[in-house]
Amino acid sequence: MGRTDCDVIIIGAGLLGCAAARALMRYDLRIIVLEKSSDVSTGISKANSGIIYAGYDDTPGSLKADMVVRASAGLPDLCNELDVHYRRTGSIMIGFGDRADKVIRGKFDQGMANKVPGLRLISGEEVRDREPLIAEGVRIGLYAPGTATLDPWELCIALYENAAANGADFRFGEEVCSVSKVSDGFVTETAGGTYSSKMIINCAGLSTDKIREMALAPRIRIVPNACDYYVFGIPEGRSPSHVIFHEPETKGKGLTLIPTVRGEILAGSTQRKNPETEGIPTSEEGLRKIMDMCGEVVPEMPVSPVIHSFAALRPNPFEVQAGDNGEFRFTDRRLKDFNILEEDGLISLMGIKTPGLTCCMELGEYVARKVTDHLCCREAVNSDFDPERRGIRRFSDIPSGELAAAVSKDPYLGRIICTCRNISESEIREAILRGASTLDGVKRRTGILMGPCQGSKCLQQVICIMSEVLGISPYQIVKDAGSSQILEK
Numbered sequence: 001m002g003r004t005d006c007d008v009i010i011i012g013a014g015l016l017g018c019a020a021a022r023a024l025m026r027y028d029l030r031i032i033v034l035e036k037s038s039d040v041s042t043g044i045s046k047a048n049s050g051i052i053y054a055g056y057d058d059t060p061g062s063l064k065a066d067m068v069v070r071a072s073a074g075l076p077d078l079c080n081e082l083d084v085h086y087r088r089t090g091s092i093m094i095g096f097g098d099r100a101d102k103v104i105r106g107k108f109d110q111g112m113a114n115k116v117p118g119l120r121l122i123s124g125e126e127v128r129d130r131e132p133l134i135a136e137g138v139r140i141g142l143y144a145p146g147t148a149t150l151d152p153w154e155l156c157i158a159l160y161e162n163a164a165a166n167g168a169d170f171r172f173g174e175e176v177c178s179v180s181k182v183s184d185g186f187v188t189e190t191a192g193g194t195y196s197s198k199m200i201i202n203c204a205g206l207s208t209d210k211i212r213e214m215a216l217a218p219r220i221r222i223v224p225n226a227c228d229y230y231v232f233g234i235p236e237g238r239s240p241s242h243v244i245f246h247e248p249e250t251k252g253k254g255l256t257l258i259p260t261v262r263g264e265i266l267a268g269s270t271q272r273k274n275p276e277t278e279g280i281p282t283s284e285e286g287l288r289k290i291m292d293m294c295g296e297v298v299p300e301m302p303v304s305p306v307i308h309s310f311a312a313l314r315p316n317p318f319e320v321q322a323g324d325n326g327e328f329r330f331t332d333r334r335l336k337d338f339n340i341l342e343e344d345g346l347i348s349l350m351g352i353k354t355p356g357l358t359c360c361m362e363l364g365e366y367v368a369r370k371v372t373d374h375l376c377c378r379e380a381v382n383s384d385f386d387p388e389r390r391g392i393r394r395f396s397d398i399p400s401g402e403l404a405a406a407v408s409k410d411p412y413l414g415r416i417i418c419t420c421r422n423i424s425e426s427e428i429r430e431a432i433l434r435g436a437s438t439l440d441g442v443k444r445r446t447g448i449l450m451g452p453c454q455g456s457k458c459l460q461q462v463i464c465i466m467s468e469v470l471g472i473s474p475y476q477i478v479k480d481a482g483s484s485q486i487l488e489k
């Protein structure tokens with residue numbers, strides 16, 4: 001088997017790998033992205049809160065604080081360029097007692113130091129004026145008008161499509177199994193091939209430590225833990241319109257309520273031990289805790305219908321220390337900032353947690369600066385780079401006055417497959433043509449199977465359309481990978 005040469009290998013096609021690929025395509029570089037799954041956004045980037053943070057949570061002077069305010073301000077333009085839905089909700093952090101009061105005032109001071117625009121401490125009365133569903137007895141609020149929400153899948157897919165349209169070469173089903181340092185760069189092996197590159201960008205999420213340790217001694221270990229979320233389909237007007245962060249009276253996670261771009265309320269998130277790195281189920285205890293907190297914080301908010309619940313994994317980075325005897329000790333020192341290790345051409349984005357979604361493009365550009373400095377190619381810009389990408393045209397986004405003309409041009413647009421959310425056959429076909437080969441791929445690109453019926457009304461039709469467009473038997477259609485067939489013979 002031959003060896004494929006390129007300038008930079010990116011490992012992982014989550015938010016960070018896709019953002020780095022897009023940022024690097026502004027230069028005249030040959031970029032290959034190796035992803036073990038069959039699609040983008042299947043790791044940490046598939047299950048998170050989707051909040052664009054204002055920037056008061058991060059310690060002044062940290063890399064996170066340096067990036068997040070700028071990143072948050074730049075998101076509307078990025079979403080505009082990439083045709084991604086963005087909802088400016090503002091946020092209120094609320095507290096009911098002495099401990100929360102102290103924490104919230106501390107966050108306010110931190111936010112002022114970080115120059116978060118429009119940040120304001122507000123009284124309990126003003127909290128309830130803005131959000132009448134919050135329980136009586138709320139004492140204080142921290143109002144941040146710049147907080148927003150978006151769909152992380154939509155952003156990740158958009159970054160991928162734009163990077164690919166500008167020449168980044170994405171290779172799916174390519175799990176990296178070895179990385180070796182050679183005199184002029186690196187040799188990377190997957191089951192499918194051998195790649196030679198001058199540099200590697202390690203964006204492997206929960207596996208960034210394993211990838212780095214294929215070539216270097218341990219420095220940071222990623223320890224996953226898990227959390228749970230509910231998605232509620234609450235009618236508008238009966239749920240908060242801001243992102244609500246509840247700061248509890250005891251140390252630990254409070255409740256976060258997130259009005260999504262699709263109009264649901266996402267409620268989370270808990271924290272529990274879980275050593276697995278994929279395929280984790282929700283926990284009954286975690287979900288019960290969310291329900292209990294909803295009862296305390298927003299007692300009048302109807303918590304039904306429940307559309308869905310899901311679990312997510314956090315990649316917690318811990319310091320590793322080298323002992324005198326050449327052995328390594330895994331410490332319990334958790335690293336709070338973004339940890340980006342640059343080691344002789346290998347750049348590792350180690351366990352990037354919140355606000356990694358908010359900062360994905362800042363992180364991508366940071367990496368691109370490091371690459372162009374290392375390769376001395378800042379001047380070699382790609383003059384053909386096009387930052388714009390158009391999303392799949394959604395039936396529900398078309399103004400009613402333009403519908404008849406649109407349907408006469410594209411009859412599939414007039415065939416509604418998901419009646420919960422008015423998703424047309426045209427959207428499903430387009431998602432497949434753009435690369436979705438699994439049911440989850442179609443779901444993430446169109447929002448189908450995510451409404452109140454969770455696919456009970458339309459799953460069969462989606463499978464038939466996929467079978468026709470992909471030219472395979474319906475029995476071969478898989479949920480997300482390999483052996484996850486939906487239909488049994």
Ligand SMILES: Cc1cc2nc3c(=O)[nH]c(=O)nc-3n(C[C@H](O)[C@H](O)[C@H](O)COP(=O)(O)OP(=O)(O)OC[C@H]3O[C@@H](n4cnc5c(N)ncnc54)[C@H](O)[C@@H]3O)c2cc1C
Nearest residue numbers: 012014016036043044045048049051176205355356357358
């Ligand atoms: C619960 C939770 C909630 C969050 N909420 C927010 C939020 O509201 N706002 C915010 O700003 N940030 C949030 N974040 C942070 C944000 O989601 C992450 O920073 C971001 O998704 C990390 O993306 P990634 O590309 O590093 O990782 P991933 O999305 O995990 O991508 C890594 C990719 O590498 C691939 N891979 C792994 N090993 C290999 C291999 N050997 N070979 C090839 N490919 C490989 C994986 O398949 C995967 O696709 C949240 C994070 C968590 C965990």
